[in-house]
Amino acid sequence: MPGIVLVGAQWGDEGKGKITDLIASDFDFVTRFQGGNNAGHTVIHGDKRLALHLIPSGIMYPNITPLIGNGCVIDPRVLIEEMDMLEREGFSTERLLVSGNAHLIMPYHLALDAESERRLGDSEIGTTRRGIGPAYQDKAARSGIRVQDLLDEHIFRLKVKTALIEKNDLLVKVYGADAFDAEAVCDEYLAYAPRIVPHITESSQLLNEALRRQKWVLFEGAQGTLLDIDHGTYPFVTSSSCTAGGAAIGSGVGPTAINKVLGIAKAYITRVGSGPFPTELFDETGVTLGSVGSEFGTTTGRPRRCGWYDAVIVKYAAEVNGLTDLCITKLDVLSGLETIKICVAYEHEGRRYTTVPGSQTAFHHARPVYEEMPGWQTDITGCRDFEELPRAARDYIARIEELAGVSVSLIAVGPERNQTITRGWSIRYQEGGHVEGDRAKGSRVEGRRTEGGRTEGGHVGGRHVEGNL
Ligand code: GDP
Ligand code: IMO
Ligand code: MG
Numbered sequence: 001m002p003g004i005v006l007v008g009a010q011w012g013d014e015g016k017g018k019i020t021d022l023i024a025s026d027f028d029f030v031t032r033f034q035g036g037n038n039a040g041h042t043v044i045h046g047d048k049r050l051a052l053h054l055i056p057s058g059i060m061y062p063n064i065t066p067l068i069g070n071g072c073v074i075d076p077r078v079l080i081e082e083m084d085m086l087e088r089e090g091f092s093t094e095r096l097l098v099s100g101n102a103h104l105i106m107p108y109h110l111a112l113d114a115e116s117e118r119r120l121g122d123s124e125i126g127t128t129r130r131g132i133g134p135a136y137q138d139k140a141a142r143s144g145i146r147v148q149d150l151l152d153e154h155i156f157r158l159k160v161k162t163a164l165i166e167k168n169d170l171l172v173k174v175y176g177a178d179a180f181d182a183e184a185v186c187d188e189y190l191a192y193a194p195r196i197v198p199h200i201t202e203s204s205q206l207l208n209e210a211l212r213r214q215k216w217v218l219f220e221g222a223q224g225t226l227l228d229i230d231h232g233t234y235p236f237v238t239s240s241s242c243t244a245g246g247a248a249i250g251s252g253v254g255p256t257a258i259n260k261v262l263g264i265a266k267a268y269i270t271r272v273g274s275g276p277f278p279t280e281l282f283d284e285t286g287v288t289l290g291s292v293g294s295e296f297g298t299t300t301g302r303p304r305r306c307g308w309y310d311a312v313i314v315k316y317a318a319e320v321n322g323l324t325d326l327c328i329t330k331l332d333v334l335s336g337l338e339t340i341k342i343c344v345a346y347e348h349e350g351r352r353y354t355t356v357p358g359s360q361t362a363f364h365h366a367r368p369v370y371e372e373m374p375g376w377q378t379d380i381t382g383c384r385d386f387e388e389l390p391r392a393a394r395d396y397i398a399r400i401e402e403l404a405g406v407s408v409s410l411i412a413v414g415p416e417r418n419q420t421i422t423r424g425w426s427i428r429y430q431e432g433g434h435v436e437g438d439r440a441k442g443s444r445v446e447g448r449r450t451e452g453g454r455t456e457g458g459h460v461g462g463r464h465v466e467g468n469l
Contacts, residue, residue, distance in 0.1 A: 002259045003217045005247040008224025009263035009317035011233075011271035013297070013304060015329035015412055016264050017041025020057035020220045022410075022417050023262075023425070028215040029065045029207065030058030033250030034240035035222035036073040036105060036135070037082075038128040040298025044416050048089055051298050055082050056220050060091050069203050070101035071240065071250020073135040074147060075110075076192040083195070098196065099203035099251075100148030104189070106160070108167045108180050109134035115175040125236055126273025128299050136229075136239035138163070147200060150193040157186045204252020211257050219247035219258070225317040226271075233363060236275025244321040262425075263323040263406070265314050267331040267396070270304035272297050278366045279307035279343045293333040308341040308370065311403035316356040318406045325425065327410035328400060331393060332419075337375040340396060343368040344403060373399065381414040386423045 006023075008014045021043040024030050032039075037053035044050075045060045052059070054074065056066040068074065083093040109131030116133070117124045127133060138144035143163050149156045161182045168179040207217060223242040226232045231243055241249060244261045248254060268289050271277050281289065286306045289295065295304035317323065334340055346353040346366035357363045376390035383389050389397075389411075401408045411421040 003211060003219065003247075003253060003257040004260045004262060005219040005221065005244045005258055005321075006262045006264065007221035007244050007247075007317075007321050007323075008227075008242065009265040009314050009321070009323070009326070010224045010269050010310075011226045011275075011277075012222075012224040013040070013270055013272070013295075014224060014264040014266050015327075016221060017043045017052060017057045018329065018412060018415060018417065019262070019264055019327050019410065020218065021045055021060070022420055024058035024064060024218060025061055026216060027058065027064060027218040029067055029210055029217040030056040031067040031069050031203070031207065031217060031219055031251050032056050032072050032222060033069040033219050033247045034071040034242055035238065036130060036132050037075055037078045038130045038132045038238060038299060039222035041220075041222070042298055042415070050086075050089065053082060053299060054079050055086065055093070055096060058218065058220070059086060059093065059096065062092070065095050065097060067097045067201070067203055067206070067251070068099060068102060069251035070099040071246060072099070072102045073105050073132060073139070073240075074098065074102050075105040075131065076150075076189060076196055078130075080192060080195050096199050097201040097203070097206070098147055098199045100146065100151075100200045101203070102147045103135055103139045103144040104147060104149070105131040105135045106145060106163070107185055107188075108164065108171065109138070111171060111177060111180075112167070112175075115171065115177050119175065124274060126275075127238075128273075128297075130299070133239045147196065150189070150196060151200070153190055156190060157182075160186050160189075207251055207253050208257075211253065217253075217257070219251060221247070225263075225320060226313060228320075231316075231320045233275045234360070236273065244323075260324045261321050262325045262327060262410075263314070263317055263321055264327045264329060265317070265400075266293075266309075266329050267334050267400075268293070268309050269307050269313070270295050271307075272300070272302050272304050276360075276364045276366070277305055277307060278312075278346055278363070278368045279310045279341075280305050281307050285337070288337075289333060292336075293330055308343055308368070309400065310343040310368070311400065312343060312346060312354060312356060314400070314404045315354075318404050319355075323404075323406045325409040326401070326404055326406045327412065327425075328397060328408050329412035331389075331397070331411055332379075332381045332413045334375065334393075334396075335380055336377060339372050340375050341370040341372050342396075342399060342403070344371050345369040371399070381419055383413055384418075384421060386411070386421055389421070 058064040059066045112134040164182045171177040227238045228242045289306040348362045376392040409425040
């Protein structure tokens with residue numbers, strides 16, 4: 001019953017969509033467990049380039065069941081638009097499942113997100129303004145509207161009317177904004193119901209049953225470790241648990257269902273929105289990384305802030321997520337640089353930090369301590385084997401590995417799926433519920449791979465098992 005979690009190890013946009021698409025064919029389920037359409041996951045599938053915000057990046061594979069878990073917040077208008085986009089592109093969304101316990105993003109959440117950011121002025125978080133924070137606020141306040149409420153018109157209208165008594169007061173009296181008409185909101189949302197209701201499921205039961213039947217589940221994280229509500233650079237974070245522990249809470253499986261945690265980090269680092277960023281570059285190199293790496297937000301189009309690879313952050317991500325593997329993406333973007341810097345520590349008021357400082361003030365003012373390594377001048381986008389990389393690139397990866405204390409088992413050298421170096425990535429399942437990395441090339445999954453990319457038969461619990469894993 002391998003459950004594997006894929007998480008961002010930085011501030012988001014690490015290339016989670018590409019890597020999910022790369023490894024998804026080995027799985028039976030791909031499930032999102034937190035966040036909403038603040039996410040923007042770019043997937044190049046065949047000749048199509050798709051930006052997915054809400055639907056799991058495995059949707060393109062006909063053998064996979066995509067699931068939006070209970071930990072997510074769903075804007076139904078966006079969900080329907082995304083389903084329509086996928087259908088237009090030739091991908092069926094019939095198999096898509098949505099947890100009835102996921103919360104709905106309501107129109108007043110979008111308004112409150114915009115108003116509270118406006119009120120913060122220069123101190124704004126720089127949210128995506130998709131209503132994420134206010135939707136999670138209502139979830140915690142127990143006044144949220146859930147997907148399953150769409151099944152009962154009476155309850156739905158009652159809950160929305162009750163919520164709006166308070167929300168309208170807040171909007172009108174505190175923010176000086178317009179009030180919402182409860183009937184109009186209900187009519188709009190209940191009109192979405194026929195499109196969404198056929199997809200509603202009980203995600204916890206479904207996944208646990210699937211795991212019992214030896215199905216393979218990939219938990220696809222959104223955002224990144226440093227945007228996590230508990231472990232990120234609070235308050236400049238999103239409102240959900242983006243770290244690996246969130247996969248259990250946000251989908252209803254126990255932590256023992258998770259056998260492996262794959263962290264995704266860029267070979268440099270970016271951030272969208274406000275907040276501390278010790279290695280941020282304000283010079284020509286920063287501009288180069290942004291333009292070569294096409295660093296513009298998939299969701300909002302905002303230019304991403306760029307900086308040198310921060311090993312302190314990735315080591316921290318390795319700890320809070322319990323990473324078993326690391327994937328380094330966008331290594332190709334560094335080609336052509338004379339030298340490359342890695343931040344190995346911070347300094348603040350005479351103190352040296354080799355892990356993320358506990359104090360927000362220290363993190364804000366942390367000065368990066370760099371190691372400098374030689375760059376490489378060749379194009380590496382065609383490399384498919386670790387040994388084909390120039391010596392300097394191999395040394396860079398080796399240093400990243402050493403500083404993180406985690407094996408770099410995947411390296412991306414371009415946005416296309418095949419522009420990837422597999423260096424020991426394996427989801428071979430071992431006796432005792434342990435999934436072990438395997439440095440042998442070409443043995444990602446033991447068992448036969450069929451035409452559709454599905455694995456038939458394999459080693460489960462040390463025994464060879466026939467049939468679909
Ligand atoms: P996500 O939110 O983590 O899924 O990442 P995004 O999709 O928002 O941003 C990553 C961007 O980098 C996308 O445009 C990807 O197509 C692109 N990308 C992913 N891996 C690589 C890589 O190895 N090299 C290059 N040049 N681009 C990549
Ligand atoms: P993916 O999944 C990068 C950032 C926003 C803002 C903060 C809070 O594509 O990696 P929110 O709208 O969530 O309340 O905004 O979080 N943010 C992201 N940054 N990638 C994302 O998702 C993000 N989702 C939210 O820019 O700083
Ligand atoms: Mg993104």
